[in-house]
Each structure stands twice: as C-alpha cells, then as structure tokens.
Amino acid sequence: MTSRQAWFGISVTPLAAAHREIVAQALAAERGGLNLVGIQDHPYQRRFLDTFALIADLLARTSRLRFFPDVASLPMRGPTLIAKAAASLDVMSGGRFELGLGAGGFWDAVAGMGGPGRTGREAADALEEAIPIIRGALDVGPERGVVRGPGPHYPVPGYPPGPPTAHRVEIWLGVYKPRGLRLCGRVADGWVPSIGYIGIEGVRKASKQIDEAALAAGRDPSDIRRIYNIGGLITDGPSGEGTIVGSVGQWVETLAEWAVDPGIDAFIFWPTGDELRQVERFAAEVAPAVREAIATR
Numbered sequence: 014m015t016s017r018q019a020w021f022g023i024s025v026t027p028l029a030a031a032h033r034e035i036v037a038q039a040l041a042a043e044r045g046g047l048n049l050v051g052i053q054d055h056p057y058q059r060r061f062l063d064t065f066a067l068i069a070d071l072l073a074r075t076s077r078l079r080f081f082p083d084v085a086s087l088p089m090r091g092p093t094l095i096a097k098a099a100a101s102l103d104v105m106s107g108g109r110f111e112l113g114l115g116a117g118g119f120w121d122a123v124a125g126m127g128g129p130g131r132t133g134r135e136a137a138d139a140l141e142e143a144i145p146i147i148r149g150a151l152d153v154g155p156e157r158g159v160v161r162g163p164g165p166h167y168p169v170p171g172y173p174p175g176p177p178t179a180h181r182v183e184i185w186l187g188v189y190k191p192r193g194l195r196l197c198g199r200v201a202d203g204w205v206p207s208i209g210y211i212g213i214e215g216v217r218k219a220s221k222q223i224d225e226a227a228l229a230a231g232r233d234p235s236d237i238r239r240i241y242n243i244g245g246l247i248t249d250g251p252s253g254e255g256t257i258v259g260s261v262g263q264w265v266e267t268l269a270e271w272a273v274d275p276g277i278d279a280f281i282f283w284p285t286g287d288e289l290r291q292v293e294r295f296a297a298e299v300a301p302a303v304r305e306a307i308a309t310r
Contacts, residue, residue, distance in 0.1 A: 015217025016283050017238075019281035019307055021271055022049025023292050024146075024242060027062045029310070038292045039071045045308040047102070051083030051113065051242065051281045056090075057122035065098050074105040080106075080112035082279065083242065084113035084187035084205060088128045092143035092167050093160075096150035100178050108180035113205050113240075115187040116140040129166075137192050140168040144184065144200055150174035151182045183214075185240055196221050198226025203238035203278075208257070216241065217275040239276055244283040247294045261278060261298045268299070 023042050039050055054064040063277055068080045085095055102110040124130040137249045149160045154172045162169035174245040185203030197204050224234035245257030271277045284291035
C-alpha cells in the first residue's frame with residue numbers, strides 16, 4: 014500500500030425522485046468525516062438527474078467532501094466539454110472535484126441520444142485519444158496555451174482552455190481489459206473498478222498489470238490511486254444478500270486486508286438498502302476502525 018492516507022466514500026444513485034434523500038446522504042457523509050462521493054453517469058437513463066449538475070448541487074451544499082463522476086460517459090459528453098465542466102466544478106468548489114472517466118457502454122442507449130455507436134476497439138481508441146485533450150485542458154496555467162487533438166474521434170483544431178483549476182484534477186479510469194489497464198498505468202492518476210465487475214482476486218491481477226505499465230512508462234506505480242466501488246450492507250449479523258454483507262467487524266477486517274493487499278487507496282460504499290442509515294454506520298463505525306487497523310499493520 015502507498016503511504017497516502019486511505020480515503021472512504023459513498024456512491025449515491027442519481028434518481029430524480031430521490032433528490033432529497035441524496036442530499037441527506039451527502040450531508041451525512043460530510044458530518045461523518047468521509048472523503049468522497051461518487052455518482053454514476055448515465056444521461057440516457059430517464060429517471061436520473063444529470064450527474065454533473067447533481068455534483069454541482071452537492072458541492073454547493075458541502076464544504077469538505079470531494080466529488081467525482083463514477084465514471085463519466087466519454088461518448089455522451091466528449092473531452093472538451095468534460096474538461097470545461099471539470100475545471101468549472103473544481104474552481105467553484107475550491108478544489109474538490111476529481112474526474113472519473115470511462116470509455117462508455119450501453120451503445121444502443123448512447124446512439125438513441127445522438128451519441129456515437131462504437132465497437133470495443135473504437136471505444137478504447139477514443140478514450141486513449143481523449144485523455145491528452147482533457148489533461149492538456151485541465152493543466153492550463155497562467156500562460157494560456159492551446160489544446161489540440163488530431164482525431165479521428167475527437168478532432169480539435171485548437172482552442173484556449175480554462176479556467177485554471179483550483180488544484181490538479183486527477184483522472185481516474187474505469188477500465189477492466191488489458192489495453193485499458195495498460196493505459197491507466199501509463200497516463201492516469203487512478204483506477205476505479207467496481208466489485209460487481211471484478212472481484213478482489215481480479216483486482217490483484219489487474220493492479221499488477223497497471224504497475225507493470227507504469228514502470229515501463231517510467232512512473233511510480235504508487236502514484237496511481239486504486240479506488241474500489243463496493244456494494245453491500247452493514248448488519249448486526251451474517252446475512253445472505255448483497256455483495257459484502259456482515260457485521261462491522263467483518264467489514265473492518267475485510268477492508269483493512271484489502272488496503273494492504275492489493276493496496277486499495279479508497280473505498281466507495283454503495284449501500285444496497287436503508288441508504289442513509291448505512292452511510293451513517295459506514296462513517297461512524299467502519300471507516301475510523303479501518304483507518305486504525307491499517308495504521309497498526
């Protein structure tokens with residue numbers, strides 16, 4: 014594990030009908046001393062609020078929490094507007110925005126909203142093409158430069174990016190296949206997988222691929238955060254539902270072990286029921302105990 018302090022956060026589902034409940038969960042996370050809130054990005058889902066608009070709303074209601082799209086849909090938004098939104102949110106929040114980014118999926122739904130339909134290879138090509146455009150736009154300094162991209166997916170003839178961000182916005186990739194993992198090792202600041210797609214043994218193997226790619230690119234693998242989305246429930250005893258279900262002690266032991274091996278830097282809790290109470294328990298009972306357990310190992 015890296016020497017950085019472990020982060021703990023929650024995910025909220027951006028249901029329009031549950032906006033009040035989402036606000037309550039975010040405020041509970043802030044009161045409880047959590048670090049992060051991640052919000053999935055599916056603009057074609059008619060029941061969902063726009064993720065970036067919701068993040069702006071929650072940033073305005075909080076003062077310490079960091080927020081990130083978990084992960085932003087590149088084909089629905091494009092790199093230049095993603096960079097503009099990321100910079101704007103970071104400036105307005107005083108440096109509390111990070112950028113989770115994905116190659117996209119649900120291609121019929123994307124196409125239904127006028128977005129591109131892509132094969133897996135095309136989506137990977139587009140993601141690799143988009144990252145230097147976004148990074149160039151986010152890294153703008155006092156001496157304004159020009160961001161360009163040759164295409165073919167995102168031809169950018171040249172534009173002056175901005176505004177300058179309040180802090181260096183990190184780019185965290187939600188990728189799983191070998192090509193995406195190698196890309197993460199070469200250019201990303203973090204990797205954000207979900208336990209529903211890849212279990213902890215898979216995380217260990219994938220993390221090694223990221224490390225190898227980072228070393229080959231002359232980077233320190235420990236500079237790349239590992240942010241793990243974990244679903245489940247905190248219970249007073251064992252149960253048969255959810256991805257991780259069990260007592261506070263079981264949660265603490267599991268997360269502390271994963272923080273050491275394979276070296277998870279941040280845990281994003283997706284409660285599968287009774288969301289507000291689960292957020293409160295995660296903040297008050299699980300996160301502090303995991304921090305203490307990590308410190309003693």
